[in-house]
Amino acid sequence: MDKRLASLAEAVAGIPDGATVMIxxxxxxxxxxxxIHALIDRFLETGSPKGLTVINNNAGNGRxxxxxxxxQGMVAKMICSFPRSADPRxxxxxxxxxxxxxELVPQGTLAERxxxxxxxxxxxxxxxxxxxxxxIGKPVQTFEGRDYVMERWLKADYALLKAELxxxxxxxxxxxxxxxxxxxxxxxxxRTVVQVRRAVEPGEIDPEHVITPGLFVDAIIxxxxxxxxxxxxxxxxxxx
Amino acid sequence: MTDKLTNAQIAWxxxxxxxxxxxxxxxxxxxxxVARFQPPGRQAVFHTENGVLGFGEAPTAGDEDxxxxxxxxxxxxxxxxxxxxxHADSFAMVRGxxxxxxxxxAYEVAExxxxxxxxxxxxxxxxxxxxxxLVHGAKRVAVITDHVTRKGQPKLVERCTLPLTGVGxxxxxxTSLAVIDIEAGRFILREMLPAxxxxxxxxxxxxxxxxxxxxxxxxxxxx
Numbered sequence: 136m137d138k139r140l141a142s143l144a145e146a147v148a149g150i151p152d153g154a155t156v157m158i159x160x161x162x163x164x165x166x167x168x169x170x171i172h173a174l175i176d177r178f179l180e181t182g183s184p185k186g187l188t189v190i191n192n193n194a195g196n197g198r199x200x201x202x203x204x205x206x207q208g209m210v211a212k213m214i215c216s217f218p219r220s221a222d223p224r225x226x227x228x229x230x231x232x233x234x235x236x237x238e239l240v241p242q243g244t245l246a247e248r249x250x251x252x253x254x255x256x257x258x259x260x261x262x263x264x265x266x267x268x269x270x271i272g273k274p275v276q277t278f279e280g281r282d283y284v285m286e287r288w289l290k291a292d293y294a295l296l297k298a299e300l301x302x303x304x305x306x307x308x309x310x311x312x313x314x315x316x317x318x319x320x321x322x323x324x325x326r327t328v329v330q331v332r333r334a335v336e337p338g339e340i341d342p343e344h345v346i347t348p349g350l351f352v353d354a355i356i357x358x359x360x361x362x363x364x365x366x367x368x369x370x371x372x373x374x375x
Numbered sequence: 376m377t378d379k380l381t382n383a384q385i386a387w388x389x390x391x392x393x394x395x396x397x398x399x400x401x402x403x404x405x406x407x408x409v410a411r412f413q414p415p416g417r418q419a420v421f422h423t424e425n426g427v428l429g430f431g432e433a434p435t436a437g438d439e440d441x442x443x444x445x446x447x448x449x450x451x452x453x454x455x456x457x458x459x460x461x462h463a464d465s466f467a468m469v470r471g472x473x474x475x476x477x478x479x480x481a482y483e484v485a486e487x488x489x490x491x492x493x494x495x496x497x498x499x500x501x502x503x504x505x506x507x508x509l510v511h512g513a514k515r516v517a518v519i520t521d522h523v524t525r526k527g528q529p530k531l532v533e534r535c536t537l538p539l540t541g542v543g544x545x546x547x548x549x550t551s552l553a554v555i556d557i558e559a560g561r562f563i564l565r566e567m568l569p570a571x572x573x574x575x576x577x578x579x580x581x582x583x584x585x586x587x588x589x590x591x592x593x594x595x596x597x598x
């Protein structure tokens with residue numbers, strides 16, 4: 136078994152029009168910029184994939200990464216908790232023009248819905264959003280005198296993630312706060328593709344240090360010097 | 376009304392109520408200032424929703440590592456004892472009742488403890504982040520805020536008019552003029568600026584202020 140891929144283009148080749156795609160990262164930390172840009176490049180060459188539903192905490196910043204996907208018109212819907220950023224123009228303009236749908240989810244609920252999707256739990260109850268606009272239309276049940284909102288799992292066709300080390304079996308480590316949603320998303324997607332800063336041999340990652348076991352990972356691609364979204368934005372970068 | 380506390384002074388006052396060893400989440404922006412004013416001899420452990428516990432202060436400009444940020448996407452630093460974890464664990468800490476205090480900003484707080492702090496109405500791009508989780512998780516949910524809006528309208532009201540973040544969740548409010556607890560659906564005045572009268576404070580408060588015990592002087596150093 137060897138989950139290494141040869142190219143970024145191969146890593147994003149199978150994602151179809153209309154797919155639901157989880158993208159790791161919280162703001163720029165953990166954002167798989169090279170995978171996203173490879174997906175944009177494929178769209179610009181072939182017109183696909185389009186009509187995507189993207190699941191991420193945010194909705195892009197500046198003109199790179201998810202913001203660039205939105206700017207290119209590849210995204211039909213965002214499922215996120217915080218579609219604002221230092222430079223939210225790409226999302227804001229399409230949202231206000233009615234060209235992109237938004238499903239706003241409290242951040243902890245978003246995380247737990249993804250976790251539930253990966254864990255085979257179709258629904259759960261949370262106190263978050265009880266009595267607010269974000270609970271409208273959702274079943275509410277009382278447990279031990281307190282109200283809870285029922286939330287459904289979230290699953291995806293693909294997850295595009297960034298990790299630090301990845302071995303050929305797909306075992307992953309992350310770097311600092313770049314971990315955020317990625318271990319959850321790895322479990323909740325039918326196909327999980329990860330860009331790793333360094334691809335290593337099985338055994339090089341201490342089993343005590345594995346954060347995402349390889350079972351959740353379908354493919355890894357080494358990107359040795361990954362771009363950092365925050366630094367791209369500070370440099371005024373734009374993709375393409 | 377001539378005088379009021381600065382944001383830094385409100386944050387200072389809120390910090391005085393945080394016990395040594397408390398696990399604390401500070402909301403994005405103004406509430407983050409609370410971390411600067413821990414009383415000597417006390418050390419709280421700060422939690423940030425994106426998956427870091429026990430982090431240090433902001434790095435100097437140029438030393439940022441953008442994989443090491445807080446929920447406001449500002450750079451933070453490591454210090455001995457820092458821990459990283461994924462988002463489901465982070466919100467297990469929040470919803471599971473493991474945080475001692477969450478301190479948030481507010482557009483409006485009602486005497487019922489209802490909080491509105493995420494949406495100013497349908498014209499806005501709505502963004503909620505972790506606020507709806509935090510208000511139902513921490514053992515104590517406090518608000519720090521100016522006492523009135525920029526237009527001078529009360530932020531402490533009988534019922535919120537803006538979309539709610541949570542129902543009946545706030546227990547203490549630190550404002551630019553006063554410290555007010557919420558108990559059994561009532562605002563209980565605990566402290567106010569010494570130069571202020573209860574009538575003057577009531578005039579800029581949108582719901583009845585109750586006095587059940589002697590009202591303390593709200594005195595903050597220049598910070």
